[in-house]
Amino acid sequence: AQKVTQAQTEISVVEKEDVTLDCVYETRDTTYYLFWYKQPPSGELVFLIRRNSFDEQNEISGRYSWNFQKSTSSFNFTITASQVVDSAVYFCALSESYYGGSQGNLIFGKGTKLSVKP
Amino acid sequence: DAGVTQSPTHLIKTRGQQVTLRCSPKSGHDTVSWYQQALGQGPQFIFQYYEEEERQRGNFPDRFSGHQFPNYSSELNVNALLLGDSALYLCASSLENGGRLGAFFGQGTRLTVV
Numbered sequence: 001a002q003k004v005t006q007a008q009t010e011i012s013v014v015e016k017e018d019v020t021l022d023c024v025y026e027t028r029d030t031t032y033y034l035f036w037y038k039q040p041p042s043g044e045l046v047f048l049i050r051r052n053s054f055d056e057q058n059e060i061s062g063r064y065s066w067n068f069q070k071s072t073s074s075f076n077f078t079i080t081a082s083q084v085v086d087s088a089v090y091f092c093a094l095s096e097s098y099y100g101g102s103q104g105n106l107i108f109g110k111g112t113k114l115s116v117k118p
Numbered sequence: 119d120a121g122v123t124q125s126p127t128h129l130i131k132t133r134g135q136q137v138t139l140r141c142s143p144k145s146g147h148d149t150v151s152w153y154q155q156a157l158g159q160g161p162q163f164i165f166q167y168y169e170e171e172e173r174q175r176g177n178f179p180d181r182f183s184g185h186q187f188p189n190y191s192s193e194l195n196v197n198a199l200l201l202g203d204s205a206l207y208l209c210a211s212s213l214e215n216g217g218r219l220g221a222f223f224g225q226g227t228r229l230t231v232v
Contacts, residue, residue: 004160035220043206045161045223091160105151105174106210106221108160 002027004094006109013082014117021077021112023092029053034068034075035093035106045091051075082116089113120145122211122224130230131199139194139227143211150192151221152184155206167192168214196229204231 003026013019025034036048049059051068059066063080079086093106123142131137143150149168153161163176167186181197190211196203206228210221 033220037220037223042225043208043228044225045208045210047220047222050220093160105163105166105176106153106161107163110158110160 002094002096002107004092004107004109006090006092006112008112009110010113010115012115012117015084016081017116018078018080019082019114019116021079021090021092021114023075023077023109025073025075025092025094027094027096029096031096033095035095036066036075036077037091037093037108039089039091039111041088048077079114082114084116084118087114087116122147122209122222124207124209124224124227126227127225128228128230130232133199133201133231135199136195136197137199137229139196139207139209139229141192141194141209141211141224143190143192143209144222147211147213147222148190149212149214150186150190151210151212152192152194153208153210154178155208155226157205161208164194199231201231204229 005024032053038046089111092109151166152164155161166174170186186192206226208226209224212221
């Protein structure tokens with residue numbers, strides 16, 4: 001069965017600290033997709049990244065970076081030099097390959113609430 | 119370019135009533151999914167529509183039904199509301215062949231059942 005575990009329920013850091021959000025997933029499929037979403041207090045889920053199971057290259061986008069390791073079924077997210085605007089709930093999600101390549105439904109973790117204090 | 123829009127933003131209903139939530143996908147998107155997010159939890163998949171057909175469904179009872187129109191917009195209907203249906207309902211749109219892009223979510227409809 002598919003499952004996403006975000007063991008950290010809440011994290012609190014001081015501005016400019018680096019912070020890593022952990023994500024561990026379970027799936028029996030060989031082709032799947034992994035995602036990170038940000039949910040600010042407004043409620044809208046903001047797409048951050050999608051990675052397919054065949055691409056284990058780490059990715060950096062500005063202050064954000066992602067570390068995908070199939071050997072440990074982990075897809076961790078690091079924010080460098082955190083800012084107050086980074087405060088939000090972050091969700092990791094998993095999707096099977098479906099219909100010839102498009103993503104299927106998203107299986108979300110329970111989320112990690114990040115609070116960045118000035 | 120408008121993103122995913124949902125209406126209404128908030129709704130209060132009485133137990134046993136029926137409710138209809140609406141979603142307009144991001145321009146050009148052809149696939150719409152609905153999720154239920156209880157307080158403090160991650161979103162749970164309800165169903166997905168493509169080409170006006172429900173093609174995937176999560177573990178939700180038949181009281182939850184939906185529809186997709188030719189312009190790709192969608193409705194979520196919930197019958198015989200229960201107190202436990204109180205949640206944030208999120209609509210997500212995507213392209214069937216979306217490449218590296220993930221689904222785009224609306225701001226949600228906050229449903230309160232009293």
